Amino acid sequence: MKHYRAHLLVCAGTGCVSSGSFKLKEALEKEIKTRKLEDEVLVITTGCNGFCERGPIVMVHPDGIFYQLLKPADVPLIVEEHLLKGRPVKKLMYVPPEDKTPIPKMKDIEFFKHQRLIVLRNRGRIDPEKIDEYIAFDGYEAMGKALSLMTSEEIIKEIDASGLRGRGGAGFPTGRKWDACRRVKGSPKYLICNGDEGDPGAFMDRSVLEADPHAVLEGMVIGAKAIGAAKGYIYIRHEYPLALQRMAIAIKQAREYGLLGKDILGTGFDFDAEIVEGAGAFVSGEETALMASVEGRVAMPRQRPPYPAQKGLWGKPTVINNVETWATVPNIIRRGSDWFAGLGTKTSKGTKIFSLVGKINNTGLVEVPMGISLRDVIYGIGGGIPQNREFKAVQIGGPSGGCIPAKLLDLPVDYESLTEAGAMMGSGGMIVMDDKTCMVDVAKYFMNFLRDESCGKCVSCREGTQRMWEILRDITEGKGTESGLRLLEELALACKDASMCGLGQTAANPVLSTLRYFRHEFEAHILDKRCPAGVCKSLIRYVVLPEKCTGCQACKKACPNDCIKGTLKDVHTIVQANCIKCGACQEACRFEAIEAQRDEAIQII
């Protein structure tokens, strides 16, 4: 390996790529060449760094300087000032919103400071397409240990003692799942990595696959030894092209090195893995549906038991774990179960990755110790709500999860607490909502997603999600009734009780949890015909506030339906009959003279 005095790590997770990081890399390489530094400075691309809000991101080592929001035009300055003259460029560093001083080092930035990396330890640190870099940071060491020094029982004992629970959502103890499969007689046995991440706003698995694909492979080989499997499948949805590409490269490199295939590391153990590309149905994330999909059938769940550990893929014993779970395994084997169990709460050990999205300042991917409070995640790491608006709720666990209100902000993040509060750990999506979010509208959004994604096998889910969505739609349109609300609750419980798989059983959660904490909002829609958050279009109307209007005509120009009247320097008016409530006028107004009124009952004709 050639010696370079400086390494430039360009973030190439999907977030940064879409904000232009490949162009940035090209510009960096070109400028470095012009300055004749190509033998001194190395430019590589890494997986998602986590701070997606600030992409494209470049880390400069050995100085540890964090540059953000870069454009190709910034490149000459970085190369000349920092790389040549050794003066880090202040104006390209991160400045916290409430502060004026730039923070040069990543480890001092609030967003990174409170995170604890286990699964994401290699994010923004290695080039995921170079197996040697993974090995350099202790990669495949755990696999070597498991294959040459440990028995199946010892591996399972270690995983069990660590307290690791499935990171896909349900939280089943991983060691017990493996042990069940190990004990079942039957051959061959299979392993599956579930990378069918379908929750809106969630991108944990994608980032792990993009940033550290070898960690997933290493975990799978260790699992294979534990249960006695020789073949594994990695199920990734086709909407994740970068993840698919990097995993394909990783598998190829691992095979070349003999880390997959026959006689791995000369230990006599055989295991190989292949990628199965999913078509992107949400229900494919359910384990039995996923297995059907791998077998080439329509992704529809089946009754459990028998569980996959008894009868899985092609009727053979199968262990299926989530991407994050597999990527955690090598760390536990390498550093020991005590080390892992030292972090977290009594029942939830280690760390969990969350994708932080919605109305939050620091959008991105975070890995935090179990048991951290929601407040620390949202206000500490996440930097709070944009424009200093009020926090209203956080939706955790995807469509199957639920909303947690502001009064529970100090809730610790662990499996039990979240379930008790009506949400669930899920795979780890956190959608933050501010006071301008209508909770009925949120419930409607998730129900719309679910009625679309229901596979249709169970009536309770197929019809239930459709009817629940219709009732929610009516409520947001001002056509809701009290009997409709009662029916909604009844349907929700029926869907939960009578559906076969996880999708149907949890499909009512968006309704039940919003009703539990925000019933008054439903009632305001139904009884007063108003939307307290000012979101539901049928229940608001835009009006011009005469005392604030300057008659600048900006709104008039913005209106797509020509329904604003008024001449220059005169107060304008909106013709309600023609207004389509698109809100364009409100966005165009620089004087806050247009308001979405919702305080009074509006007659619905």
Next chain:
Amino acid sequence: MAAKKKLRVQDLAKIREKAKALTTIRESEGRAKVTVHMGTCGIAAGAREVMDALLDEIRKNNVTDVIVTTSGCAGLCNREPMATVEFKDQPPVKYVDLTPEKMRKVFVEHVLLGRMVTDYVLAVGSETMY
């Protein structure tokens, strides 16, 4: 690319050893740090050649635990090119009037063998910060 050799357990450690320089830089944790002062004055006086010589020495000796970095003008422009050698938990040592040959000597004597080359040293320690 020709088919790679299949690895054995002990080969992993060899790859890790070979990649030591990479982890040293990414973790920012070297045994020693050499800073070449590359302000306009430094570059004009030949800091680039000094840097080239330093990197060449590192590669030749297969050194993996030393961090090389640059910094701006140190304020003593007439004594450029300058370089600072720093060991963990020890005061930095500033060298002045360097040439590529002197840099090579400083690297071998001071960084590798731990003997300060007093003939070229300006001062030991940091400047007083207010």
